[in-house]
Amino acid sequence: MALDDKHGVQTRDFKIVGTRPVRPDGLEKVTGKARFGADMALPGMLIGMILRSPHAHAHIRSIDASKALALPGVKAVVTATDFQDPGDGLRDILENCMAGEKALYDGHAVAAVAAINRSVAKRALALIDVDYEALPHVTDVDAAMRPGAPALHEDAADESVPDGWSKNVVRRYEFGHGDVDAGFAAADEVVERSFRTEAAHQGYIEPHACVASFGGDGQADLWCCTQGQYMVRATCAGIMGIEVAQLRVTASEIGGGFGGKTTVFIEPVALALSRKAGKPVKIVMSREEVFRATGPTSSSSIDVKVGMTKDGRITAGSAELRYQGGAWPGSPVEFGAMSSFAAYDLENVKTVGWDVVTNRPKQAAYRAPGAPMAAFAVESCVDELCKTLGLDPLDVRLKNASRDGSKASYGPTFDKIGLTATLATAKTHPHLSAPLGPNQGRGVACGFWFNFGGDTCVSMNIGSDGTVSVIEGNPDIGGSRAAMSQMAAEELGIPFEKVRTVIADTSSLGYNEVTDGSRVTFAVGLATIKAARDAIEKMCARAAALWGIPAEAVVWEDGCAKPAGPNAGEHEPMTLAEIAAVASETGGPIAGHYEVNADGAGVSFATHVCDVEVDPETGATKVLRYTVFQDAGKAVHPAYVEGQFQGGAVQGIGWALNEEYIYGEDGRLQNPGFLDYRIPVASDLPMIDAVIVEVPNPGHPYGVRGVGETSIVPPLAAVANAVSAACGVRMTELPMSPPKLLKAMSQKTA
Amino acid sequence: MSQIHVSTTVNGDAVEFLCEPDETLLDALRDRLGLTGTKEGCGTGDCGACSVTVDGRLVCSCLVLGAEANGASVDTIEGLGQGDALHPLQRKFLEHAALQCGVCTPGFLVAAKSLLDRNPDPTETEVRYWLAGNLCRCTGYDKIVRAVIDAAADMRSQAAQS
Amino acid sequence: MPKVGIWGSLRDATDGLAEVEVDAANVRQLLDRLAEAYPGLAPQIERGVSVSIDGKIYRNAWLAQLKPDSEVFLLPRLNGG
Numbered sequence A: 001m002a003l004d005d006k007h008g009v010q011t012r013d014f015k016i017v018g019t020r021p022v023r024p025d026g027l028e029k030v031t032g033k034a035r036f037g038a039d040m041a042l043p044g045m046l047i048g049m050i051l052r053s054p055h056a057h058a059h060i061r062s063i064d065a066s067k068a069l070a071l072p073g074v075k076a077v078v079t080a081t082d083f084q085d086p087g088d089g090l091r092d093i094l095e096n097c098m099a100g101e102k103a104l105y106d107g108h109a110v111a112a113v114a115a116i117n118r119s120v121a122k123r124a125l126a127l128i129d130v131d132y133e134a135l136p137h138v139t140d141v142d143a144a145m146r147p148g149a150p151a152l153h154e155d156a157a158d159e160s161v162p163d164g165w166s167k168n169v170v171r172r173y174e175f176g177h178g179d180v181d182a183g184f185a186a187a188d189e190v191v192e193r194s195f196r197t198e199a200a201h202q203g204y205i206e207p208h209a210c211v212a213s214f215g216g217d218g219q220a221d222l223w224c225c226t227q228g229q230y231m232v233r234a235t236c237a238g239i240m241g242i243e244v245a246q247l248r249v250t251a252s253e254i255g256g257g258f259g260g261k262t263t264v265f266i267e268p269v270a271l272a273l274s275r276k277a278g279k280p281v282k283i284v285m286s287r288e289e290v291f292r293a294t295g296p297t298s299s300s301s302i303d304v305k306v307g308m309t310k311d312g313r314i315t316a317g318s319a320e321l322r323y324q325g326g327a328w329p330g331s332p333v334e335f336g337a338m339s340s341f342a343a344y345d346l347e348n349v350k351t352v353g354w355d356v357v358t359n360r361p362k363q364a365a366y367r368a369p370g371a372p373m374a375a376f377a378v379e380s381c382v383d384e385l386c387k388t389l390g391l392d393p394l395d396v397r398l399k400n401a402s403r404d405g406s407k408a409s410y411g412p413t414f415d416k417i418g419l420t421a422t423l424a425t426a427k428t429h430p431h432l433s434a435p436l437g438p439n440q441g442r443g444v445a446c447g448f449w450f451n452f453g454g455d456t457c458v459s460m461n462i463g464s465d466g467t468v469s470v471i472e473g474n475p476d477i478g479g480s481r482a483a484m485s486q487m488a489a490e491e492l493g494i495p496f497e498k499v500r501t502v503i504a505d506t507s508s509l510g511y512n513e514v515t516d517g518s519r520v521t522f523a524v525g526l527a528t529i530k531a532a533r534d535a536i537e538k539m540c541a542r543a544a545a546l547w548g549i550p551a552e553a554v555v556w557e558d559g560c561a562k563p564a565g566p567n568a569g570e571h572e573p574m575t576l577a578e579i580a581a582v583a584s585e586t587g588g589p590i591a592g593h594y595e596v597n598a599d600g601a602g603v604s605f606a607t608h609v610c611d612v613e614v615d616p617e618t619g620a621t622k623v624l625r626y627t628v629f630q631d632a633g634k635a636v637h638p639a640y641v642e643g644q645f646q647g648g649a650v651q652g653i654g655w656a657l658n659e660e661y662i663y664g665e666d667g668r669l670q671n672p673g674f675l676d677y678r679i680p681v682a683s684d685l686p687m688i689d690a691v692i693v694e695v696p697n698p699g700h701p702y703g704v705r706g707v708g709e710t711s712i713v714p715p716l717a718a719v720a721n722a723v724s725a726a727c728g729v730r731m732t733e734l735p736m737s738p739p740k741l742l743k744a745m746s747q748k749t750a
Numbered sequence B: 001m002s003q004i005h006v007s008t009t010v011n012g013d014a015v016e017f018l019c020e021p022d023e024t025l026l027d028a029l030r031d032r033l034g035l036t037g038t039k040e041g042c043g044t045g046d047c048g049a050c051s052v053t054v055d056g057r058l059v060c061s062c063l064v065l066g067a068e069a070n071g072a073s074v075d076t077i078e079g080l081g082q083g084d085a086l087h088p089l090q091r092k093f094l095e096h097a098a099l100q101c102g103v104c105t106p107g108f109l110v111a112a113k114s115l116l117d118r119n120p121d122p123t124e125t126e127v128r129y130w131l132a133g134n135l136c137r138c139t140g141y142d143k144i145v146r147a148v149i150d151a152a153a154d155m156r157s158q159a160a161q162s
Numbered sequence C: 001m002p003k004v005g006i007w008g009s010l011r012d013a014t015d016g017l018a019e020v021e022v023d024a025a026n027v028r029q030l031l032d033r034l035a036e037a038y039p040g041l042a043p044q045i046e047r048g049v050s051v052s053i054d055g056k057i058y059r060n061a062w063l064a065q066l067k068p069d070s071e072v073f074l075l076p077r078l079n080g081g
């Protein structure tokens, strides 16, 4: 094991990390045994259903549930009056789960019922009378900002918002350094464009589902599909006014999240119904409810200006970003503003972000929240400059790329980063030299995401037969249990098969942040390695005691405690299994633990290359070839790293070409289903080549960086740049659906 | 509403259940028979998570009524393997890491089996079009398509040997 | 003394300064003293900020140490999907 002394990362020879074992939860998932959110049932369980506003914006004058309650089989109805005000931090979340005085978007929950079965519950919903007074609404971000726009809230803006805007403008952020005006003056060519992107939904295939059981003794249990059971517990306990220890939350297997399951929607409602009815209550959302009432990402309106010299040096970049985040503050516009120019080492950069509320569902995080639309805008402009100046887009990016020691556009100095490595790898890849036919074009784009770590706990129990249980607290969405078992086995020096990793409920470990921010393989992996080291220290101490030598005279190598050093003496090494077998006799069971708020996640960069063909007759775009080059730090399970690259790229392709929230004049969502909200299907796509670049992250013992999010950042621009190369039309609005593209092409020829 | 009595065969076993006249086969399988391996992603025939075969025909069980299963033979994900032996498709999905969250997996496996029953040597394009009714949001389909093609090859060489 | 970079929209609270010096040995002290010296920053600090110290981002680590020559930036609290 060697140390890379500049960064303290172990450049060791891994035995298990970097291999592709079958995941431990695989068998259950290919046989239909795995239990997802909707697969849970409890004896005596009621079915809960939610009544939703048909108005985009309305006062709720009154709700009369008496007829519903009179229906045989109905056991409880809840409305906002069944909840206490949970205070500042949780009020918006509660109001999103159950409307208070106003319904703020089409699909906003206004009441819920629990009944003995679905058909009774459905009939009961129809019997609840809600007296609405419809109000003017606004769903477009630019319209919502104008003075005089229908206002959702009276005083939601904070001190960062200057005067002169509508009440819907709630936050303003500004980042950057240098003097952009001087930078633009020094440019040979300046391009200035405005872009718009529509809201896209995470589109996880599993709708939200939960079962709640609230006992008369004040204790409650909740089973749900979530990216974070501890977040669910903290949020629901706060909303229900109970102590966290009284609520145990168990995460089911989760059928996708991508950020959309980092908050609660139905869980507090199920708890309230269960408390009122005195029985367990199950709620499962329909797909229509998922589209209307959970959180898609923001739609955006972005102005970008970039200046470049003839030889391809970017002299300045500026961007103004306006994101609507639905009916409450919190769009990820600050991340858009911070990340938009992160791929470039710029002397002069300035970005401004505006957070805007509209009559749409409260946005939720979506994979690198806020970054893809910003990258779309900036990378489109850089591409246009390359075309105008006749420069190669990869060379220009290599020339201007952020590298170790560059000052990031959002302030700090980058440590060890892999952007240039992804660009250099792309440059030599056969994809770049493959020939293109008529109506075909190639696009290139880069992307960035911050990644983070956060609160994490891992326990590791050494079984008396030498097997190991790893207990962690993060729902496994894409194979993370396999990665944890690999890292535990690597560190302990035992076979992968000897380790089983399980996901704990909220009573079994301390707080773990949600599975988001690309944090799990980094932070839980780090805690797993450290917990293994804790267990190793204890095992070495047992061996030392048996041998009658000091603990410092024992080292751990290849899964064994061995005497080491001048005074250690001659002793047969003891394997993990041998130490475990006598654990009881030598002091008791052995376990390792680690609890940390992990920092040092290490930022992540990617370069994507996309070939498309545009049909001049229909405006339909077909992706012909796609290659992802991304820095993974160290790929623990390369197949699942590739899977993250491929899945993110395809989500981005969908966002670029087809996916959009369509609102009617009435402010109602017109396409709340997979037929009309069209995500990519197998026949739309080619294979997605995934090239893993490894620039170790100094913040992780094995060099791991999170990989889950960056892959969705470049595709919007990569596809748009390819479309522009294919048909000569620069698309500044997403999605580039066939009618829009056809129109743009005919305007060009006209 | 009085319930309907249904006698059917599921994964080779004769079973009976009562269901509402408007109850889907999907709900009957999941709620009446406890076969929760078949998933609901949309309830409108758009995602394929609920794929099963009825008398050998691939269907979205969310679009079939429970009552229609009367006298028919229904096959679900729970019947794909034989005892503790996995079907080659199941093995290849694991080897190729063709699942991330896994909620789409039962539907893909049932649909892919139905393809290979008809066409033991499908091209990549044939696989992609046959599976176009199954949505996966996690994988980008790459590893799923590879797993199906590899499973087909595996089954052909097994068939050639036996 | 560590120099602290202030993001653009907070500079109204620091008399337009993009960078201020704060005598602090750790993050908690830094935030307290910033809020004291520039009361306009207090609401944002209250809502939550992350800091980067010499390029490494700390989401909410009060006890992270600062050296006299540390390069520090305030950043909005990070999250992800």
Ligand code: FES
Pocket: B039, B040, B041, B042, B043, B044, B045, B046, B047, B048, B049, B050, B051, B060, B061, B062, B063
């Ligand atoms: S649940 Fe049947 S097709 Fe989606």
Ligand code: FES
Pocket: A205, A255, A256, B098, B099, B100, B101, B102, B103, B104, B105, B135, B136, B137, B138, B139
């Ligand atoms: S693996 Fe998650 S939807 Fe396919």
